Amino acid sequence: MDSKQNSVLSLFIAVEHSLAHYCPALDYVASLVGNALVPSCGFTKAVPEVDIFPSGIGVLAKGHQFSIFKKSHADEAAKVVNYLVSCDSFKKFQEDAARLREILNEGIYLYAISTAVLHRTDTGGALLPPLWQVNPRSYFPGPVIKRAFDQVRRGKSDASDGSTPPAFTTGSNRDPEFKLAWWREDCGFNAHHYHWHQSYPWRGVNGVTKDRQGELFYYMHQQMLARYDAERLAVGLMRVDPYSNWHLPIPEGYNPQLTDYYGAYQFAARPAGMILADNWRDPSDPTLIIQQEYHRNRLLDAINTGKFEKNDGTKVDVDINGLGAAIEANASTPNKDLYGSVGIHNRGHDILAGITDPDYRYNQAGGVMGDISAAIRDPIFFRWHKFVDDLFFLHKIKLAPYTQTDLEFQNVQVDSVQVQVINPARPANTLITRMEDVVVDIANDMFLDPNDKPNTEVKVTVKQVNHDKFSYEVGVTNSSGAPLKAAFRIFIAPSLDEYGTQYQLDSQRRLFIEMDKFVTTLKTGSSAITRSSTRSSIIKPRELTIAELKKRGTTTKKGADDGSTCRADRYCECGWPEHMLVPRGTAAGMPFDLFVMVTNWANDSSTDDLDRGTSYCGVKDKTYPDKRPMGFPFDRKIDSALYKHVADFANGFSNMMTLPIKITCV
Numbered sequence: 001m002d003s004k005q006n007s008v009l010s011l012f013i014a015v016e017h018s019l020a021h022y023c024p025a026l027d028y029v030a031s032l033v034g035n036a037l038v039p040s041c042g043f044t045k046a047v048p049e050v051d052i053f054p055s056g057i058g059v060l061a062k063g064h065q066f067s068i069f070k071k072s073h074a075d076e077a078a079k080v081v082n083y084l085v086s087c088d089s090f091k092k093f094q095e096d097a098a099r100l101r102e103i104l105n106e107g108i109y110l111y112a113i114s115t116a117v118l119h120r121t122d123t124g125g126a127l128l129p130p131l132w133q134v135n136p137r138s139y140f141p142g143p144v145i146k147r148a149f150d151q152v153r154r155g156k157s158d159a160s161d162g163s164t165p166p167a168f169t170t171g172s173n174r175d176p177e178f179k180l181a182w183w184r185e186d187c188g189f190n191a192h193h194y195h196w197h198q199s200y201p202w203r204g205v206n207g208v209t210k211d212r213q214g215e216l217f218y219y220m221h222q223q224m225l226a227r228y229d230a231e232r233l234a235v236g237l238m239r240v241d242p243y244s245n246w247h248l249p250i251p252e253g254y255n256p257q258l259t260d261y262y263g264a265y266q267f268a269a270r271p272a273g274m275i276l277a278d279n280w281r282d283p284s285d286p287t288l289i290i291q292q293e294y295h296r297n298r299l300l301d302a303i304n305t306g307k308f309e310k311n312d313g314t315k316v317d318v319d320i321n322g323l324g325a326a327i328e329a330n331a332s333t334p335n336k337d338l339y340g341s342v343g344i345h346n347r348g349h350d351i352l353a354g355i356t357d358p359d360y361r362y363n364q365a366g367g368v369m370g371d372i373s374a375a376i377r378d379p380i381f382f383r384w385h386k387f388v389d390d391l392f393f394l395h396k397i398k399l400a401p402y403t404q405t406d407l408e409f410q411n412v413q414v415d416s417v418q419v420q421v422i423n424p425a426r427p428a429n430t431l432i433t434r435m436e437d438v439v440v441d442i443a444n445d446m447f448l449d450p451n452d453k454p455n456t457e458v459k460v461t462v463k464q465v466n467h468d469k470f471s472y473e474v475g476v477t478n479s480s481g482a483p484l485k486a487a488f489r490i491f492i493a494p495s496l497d498e499y500g501t502q503y504q505l506d507s508q509r510r511l512f513i514e515m516d517k518f519v520t521t522l523k524t525g526s527s528a529i530t531r532s533s534t535r536s537s538i539i540k541p542r543e544l545t546i547a548e549l550k551k552r553g554t555t556t557k558k559g560a561d562d563g564s565t566c567r568a569d570r571y572c573e574c575g576w577p578e579h580m581l582v583p584r585g586t587a588a589g590m591p592f593d594l595f596v597m598v599t600n601w602a603n604d605s606s607t608d609d610l611d612r613g614t615s616y617c618g619v620k621d622k623t624y625p626d627k628r629p630m631g632f633p634f635d636r637k638i639d640s641a642l643y644k645h646v647a648d649f650a651n652g653f654s655n656m657m658t659l660p661i662k663i664t665c666v
């Protein structure tokens, strides 16, 4: 292995296999830790050298479903992550990771190793292989995996048959929620969600949470909901209804058709009409509805009074970051007893994942809600998160609206705004989307016998939305007499509600989707600013496959950014998938309001690291770049008497402008 990138890739060789059954992985491990562990291919010793690791590592047996939302699993995963992050050299990290191959549950191994890569300082710049390639069974339904296996076998006997499995979305038109299965099941979107949670583990790294982690938990999920609502409106569905009454049947069902890391079990299907039940799957740590209701009520007390109660009885102010910490029970939570030691959010995932076999009498594996690789596939994910988002909303509406001073930027005027797709034959102010069948390579050692050629491709088709690249063109005048560093904040939101009525701004504001945030210096006088959609602060560039990463072979240079890679000081794998930047819209052209606001970066900046992916994912080991509350200026109540519609709001300030646009799906 001649580079750190290749070393990082080696950690993921055949993660689905036992070493005993995959000789190249075994050879690799033996090369690091010696033959005592792995005397010969096809045979391995019982759990080796477990004593060198802290107690509590190696508890969850192989073959069991791992869920970061279960306390005992999260505890073990955190121990492994903390141990690996603290290894004092990269070589030691590599060796211990190799030892852990045989000791850890497969899900914990994958989670902990990749989380450690993200958080070690000496792995910076080495990219992780795509999750949908390392662990395709959690991203592609069983029928797709089966066809992929067939493809490899056919390829051996008949080289002319290169047929690729077609795109597959689970469900049928009889289920209204099926209309957005393609969106919820997008593998890049699912990978983003997994990477966000491992960039910001609720158990922290060595017990420490990141800058504004609780607030980012709120904002990243709030933006998922805003985007989901835009997609729902486009296909004629109502916006997401919060799952807040836990005693009513859940009308939406879901069957993921996914198997697990290595095919030992099938994720549970959740039939329509089920009612939540106390979850006794782990009798030592049940999740009870009454306990959830208790913590919800304590959170509502805190929100209503504006004060958290700490363990010693003292009170602290509720703010958005503390509320996120309490809801997710991250290491900064103000009080584990009152607000939950596992967190109402995490317990909600767990109880919903166990709904079909709540006392484990049928040994049925849990549903996707328990797994951050796949949770967002299920419509209940969004209903659950809408409930969580409502808690944040109840806190935010108690805050005073932003003042004139908060919102204005004196001596700066936005004169014009336009969006233009790259194809100039298209009209201005119309964004173009389309559904595409994209072939991706999921080649991974699990498809191969040890003696197969290592570079065999295994292709599957994914159906995904994409858009024509476009740019924002903003005319600005700076009359301050000196150059100014300005932040451009760009959002869009659907203009019309479910009834075709124009939104009032105070309702519409929860639907505003951040599209980009960038900083530029305004010279004195007028400037024409052009900004490409490909630079957006919410997206990550296309992920490189294992074969592409091998070819690349060297770590990313700090600061390098050639469009296909990522700077070394970012959570490179976290970020909205580029192909999903623009909501799909409709064939007739769905009206949206584009909103541009320019603010004074001299006041707003915390670091100068705004870049691709940073809006939803922050910057590695640094503060969040923008000091303004996340979602500003739409995160607080907007007085309808003053500003009925978004245009009234923008007309009130020289540093804002709004523009009606259409999103047309061709």
Ligand SMILES: [Cu+2]
Binding pocket: 193, 197, 221
């Ligand atoms: Cu999440």
